[in-house]
Amino acid sequence: MFGIFFASGFAALAYQIYFAKKLALVFGSQSSATYTVLAIYMAGMAIGAAIGAGVAKRTRFPVRMYAMAELAIALYCLCTPYIFSFAHDIYLMIAVGYRPDSGSLVIYQVLLGALVLLFPTILMGLTFPLLVRAVADSKSCMASISWFYSANTFGAASGALLSGYLIIPALGMNGTLWLSSAIDIMVALLAFLLVSETKTVDNLPAQEQGKTDLLAQGSYRFGLFVLLIVGALTMMMEVSTIHLLAVVIGNSTYAFSLMLTCFLAGLALGGKYAGKASKRSTNEQLNDALFLLTCTILCSTFLWHLSSLYFYGLAKSTVPYSFWFREFLRAIPAIIIALPPAFAIGALYPVSMTIASKGQHDGIGFPSAINTLGNIAGVLLAGFLLLPAIGGFYTSLLCGVVAFTLLLIATWKSRDKSVPALQQYGSAIAATILLIACPKQLDLNAIATGINTYFKPTYYAGWKMIDHAESADGGLTAVMAQTEQGKEFKTLTTNGKFQGNNVMEAGSEMLAQAGFGLIPMLHLNNYDNALVIGYGTGVTAMAIHESGFKSMEVVDLSRDLVNIANRHFADVNQNLATKPGVSFLYTDGRNHLSLTDKKYDLIAIQLSSIWFAGAASLYNQEFYALAKSRLAEKGVLKQWFQTAHMSKQNLRVMIASLSQSFRYVWIYNVGKQGAMIASNSPDAFPDAAKEKHLLAMADNQTMKNYLALYKNGIASISGAQVLNPEQVKQMLALSETILSNDDNLLLEYSTPKGNAMRDEEFKDNIDYLKSFARSPYVNLKQAATEPASTSR
Template sequence: MAISSTILATTRRWSPPRGGIVLTLFLASGFAGLVYEVLWTRMLTYVFGASLYAVSTVLAAFMGGLALGSFLFGRWVDRRRNPLRIYAIIELGIALSALAVPILLRLADPIYRTLYRDGDPSFAGLTFVRLVLTLGVLLVPTTLMGATLPVLSKWYGRVHARLGLSLGVLYAVNTFGAVAGCYVAGFHGIAALGVRGMMLVGVALNALVGLVALGLSTMPGLEVEPPPDEPAPTPEPGSDELPSDVTPLTVQMVFWFYGVSGAVALAYQVTWSRSLVFSFDIFKNTTYAFTAMLTVFLIGLAAGSAVMTLLADRLPEPVRCFSLIQLGIGLTGAFSFIIIQAVAPGLAVFEALSEDATEIYFAPAVANMFIKTGAAIFLPTFLMGMAYPVAVRVCVLSLARVGRTVGELYSINTVGAIVGALAAGFVLIPALGIPWTLFLLSLTGIAMAVVLTLNMPMIHPVRRHFVIGLSALCVIVLFVRFPFSAQFHKPEPAQRLLGYKEGPLATVAVLENTIGERTLYVDKVGVAGTDRILLTDQKSLAHIPMLFLDNPTSALTVGFGSGGASWSYLQYPSLKKLDCVEICRTVVEFWPLLTVSNHGFLGRRPDPRYTLIVDDVRSYLRFSPQRYDIIATDCTDLRYKTNANLYDYEYFRLCRDRLTSSGMVVAWMPLGGLAHDTFLLALRTFYKVFPDFTIFYMNNEPTHYILLIGPQAPLQIDYRLMSAKLKEPAVARDLAELLLDDPDKLLSCYMTDTRALAA
């Protein structure tokens, strides 16, 4: 608040009339923009799936529109007398086009259905189509959002000597609004108002901003006189008007390096989001964790921009300052990895669990996430925020080109952000791993600092040699001390690490205990394994529906895990088709280490009945025409990543719509780690779609889950038929491993049904 008060007090001396009101409007606009991003990502997840590829595609389309809008409108607005009126129209356009997004999403459904109907779409093909259609849906609102900064910069930046301050204020205020929008939407807004309600809040804000700005634009004295047609002055070293290090070469270098810094920033964000979850004990890899990380990231950008805004116009050597900022980002980015590895896991300031560890205290848990995230990434993001006012100070050389230059700066940075986000998620992390990715990003920042320093002609040789020597020393220290071989999943003293890989979607590991039992972990969450409880989990998801239904011939199992459920399904000769949808290909790669569970069936001659589909199951069920007698959902934890999406009303409806008339859905439901109200909510949601559901508890072991059985009609079990199936040699052998090869023993696992629950 002190920084904001200082900025507002300073702006009164040079800001245009009604500048404070316009800043408030731009704050609200930033709030609405991040609300839209959160909501659209969630809505598009329901359409395209929840994989990192789909989310990255949404991000690329969103930011591509921002880049296009800033580039086009920045070039156009410099010749307009009333940029404030244009800004008002843009805000009203954002409100109207945002309202149309849900409608446009539904219009795109037939295209996806055609892709799935005509054959299994390849990953590359799906990604390309998703990118094109997402860009088409979001093109108008995101292009208009991208136009707001250069258009308002043209109206707000009226004194050349204070351009760094004026344009930095705009950027900082808008980013602070984005911080608020991200936090409110992610933590409170959707829960309180729903997606539609928050969407209407964003639309109302944009409409209000547009109407107020339109009213202001009609007031006298608020127009901007267009400058005469004259070329922008060419900077000359040592001139009175420009700092000594601003030359034609350094201007171009800062411009392009600002684009590279955008790529580095988003690559850092993706890498941090993959690594920070290992320091969280609660809400690991949930929407809350991602929102906390994004909020801290934006706070750092806004705070850094706000501080540098006060200093940018007084910098005697802004290019040198820009180079030192890049050096600082490189060093603090590398240091962030050490914080994440060694410090953040122990920064649990508040007690977030009850004494018996059965209840989570929400506010303390969220506070701990913010503390750990802030300790790791606030300093580098603060420096990232400082770069914008300095880049404006260097690159905006004439009031006649304010809109154009700001638009080009914003667009090149945004294009860089797109490249960085996609490169980190698709290429760098899968190919190099998280430690090497962070090291490469750190080297990039240091290299930009060195190159800029070498090309500043007026810098004193001692300063040049100091920066180059410091950079070289830092690189040497990083090469010697950086934890390149660090692994986020470290085995306990009684465990042995058998396999570890940082894939594009998750970090997967297989660990073995002292008695030879193996567990498959995804982001340090156990999902499958070879101990008796986990084997019961996997086998029951196959045998219960196969034995209870009269003659099932097709099944879909959601999640490969260790491959145990798939193996158990294949023991039934009557099953003609088995599909397995797995969102993370890296999980499947570890099947050779879990043959006790899967019996190595993937390494033998392929079973023609079996198809492994790498896709998000929501997307697959929504668009595939295939119907099944059985759909079995094997989920790890409702709080983990997007697993809660496999327990909501829409998902259960998708399952029901893809069942045959006599089909059945089986859903794995954990008994621990959920609040009582959340557990009951999940049961009520399942009941709403399957009113005749039944609950089974596998009592052969002290299991930690129940099975929700959702038939299309009331469940009727044929005891004789079930006994006959159990006599099939392969089925009997598989269940005998767990002493469950007896029909009475299986039926004793019945717990209750809707009649008892309703009573």
């Protein structure tokens, strides 16, 4: 039975990852949509647990019912690619024309999310009460809860780790779904064939049917209250811990799998620990578990600064250029910080569940639903209110205070005059001392260094953080500043990773930031509507605006980043936010393109790193097909790509994926960074009129200081071309290239590995691209008429 529920937990976590990634493409990846989906998922589990309570009491064959539920889950999930596609079509029919950041869309997201998620999640919620009831004749209530809880969460932890690191990269999203469904079908068959159900509710001895765990003498109502609060604390701690760990260890898709694994493993180990036989009463065990929870949460507040010292130490040593070894190094602080509080929560769950169920195997359904309702409250409270208002550290500290309060209440309720005062109140006294001693603020300067990316010090490590904001969408957005020779230099960062700066010097990042806004002028015919995805410091968007667009929409997932950039980098983005015709939307770019019916003359995508979790979806086939449909007849797409820490194979994958939707693709290099220009219009080829328009920018007063940074002034832009369409076509024809799409997520899972590359492995990437520049420029409009040879 342990193995069956382990496998069930494994499959359930894989399903959850699949649901989350796919629904992010349906509803958008902004936090409002993400947390709405998660709340619906948990609501389904709560409903299922409540229904399971009644089913467990009435059925004579709980294991058979469990097997039927698992089989139904597997069959439904096999159909989810079609169900989600249908839901996406319905959502687009309803939502097209709405602002993508409109609160009205949440209503539709809730309704459609419920439509596709409630059926499988209700069935998932059913399984726990049924299996606990099935072993009523052989285990105490607490032992049963602990046994199945730890089995399921061990399976979930394994699913998080293996799905994130091995299964999805190897099999893709649909392959992972099929594997999970196959596991669930196997679980159902084993439950049908191998589990004996000779003892049923009808033929159990009378004394077993009425048996109540002798230890479960605590308060039923207080047990329910603890379950509700601990359910909320669980998600609040998960949200706040993962939020801060993204700053400490990075925010690639692998990092999030690692964080989730650590948290789930802690829950599983805690549940296993709670299941050990104890002669103590449940009240005493409850007090011990609450004391452990309070201490682990408060002790974790000491560890954030130590984690920064850990990475500083690694930066001063020579870390091997191995992706797997570096992931192991990232795992160490994740385990130390995330696992202990999760262990305490896992240890508390079976105890409080036993009290709330009155020690009866068929009484856990309603308490389980109450716990899940607490989960829903916790994720919504932390994601929408606490993170933006007080930040991740104070959210964790608040959790510690709440746990401490629960400990005081539990200690008071269980007081006994016959027991020495020190023995009764010693835990509360110790927790009080720890609460007083723990740090009350976090030095964000210390943790937002960006060292975790390359295990090397960033140039702004040690600078002063002069402004910051925290949110679920933006992570930790910060401005690092340093005054040198009377001038204040500023750098904008997200979770410690570079976004842009205000350095106006030759050879600085400003060449790329301004240049990527000017390159499209060599290909544009019309300057009516522009869409800029990704704001950064706003310099690229400013350059695009100065090129002459009447209307420009800027889309960024993080409102924090836009606000901070406009406060601190207005000198380099020329107060773009105040310019006529400029508007801002706060969502992900792909969601905006799905919902808008507008046609654009230019779509410019300017991200900071392709390896950020979710960012690579803007380099997939499906995104390019969507962008193509939103371009005007002579429209042009411009997209940044990194050349550093990027394998040559991934360069080919990006260019090939783009070329599948666009006939004409150009490659440029400005400031040691890359840009792809794409169009399906022959009129997008550079010509004398476009060159003249670009050269006229030399007289633009706003742009003069930027153009002075280039060796040859504005002429440097037209000379930045690396490959023209025919040369791109020939490069891709040399070998078959697998495309990146929403199923294989090739770039999302391969680009983070580039952060462990040696410099010599990527420093010649531009020369590699230039090596294909052999074809003459003549007759390219006729020559480059078909997509390059690629493989799906």
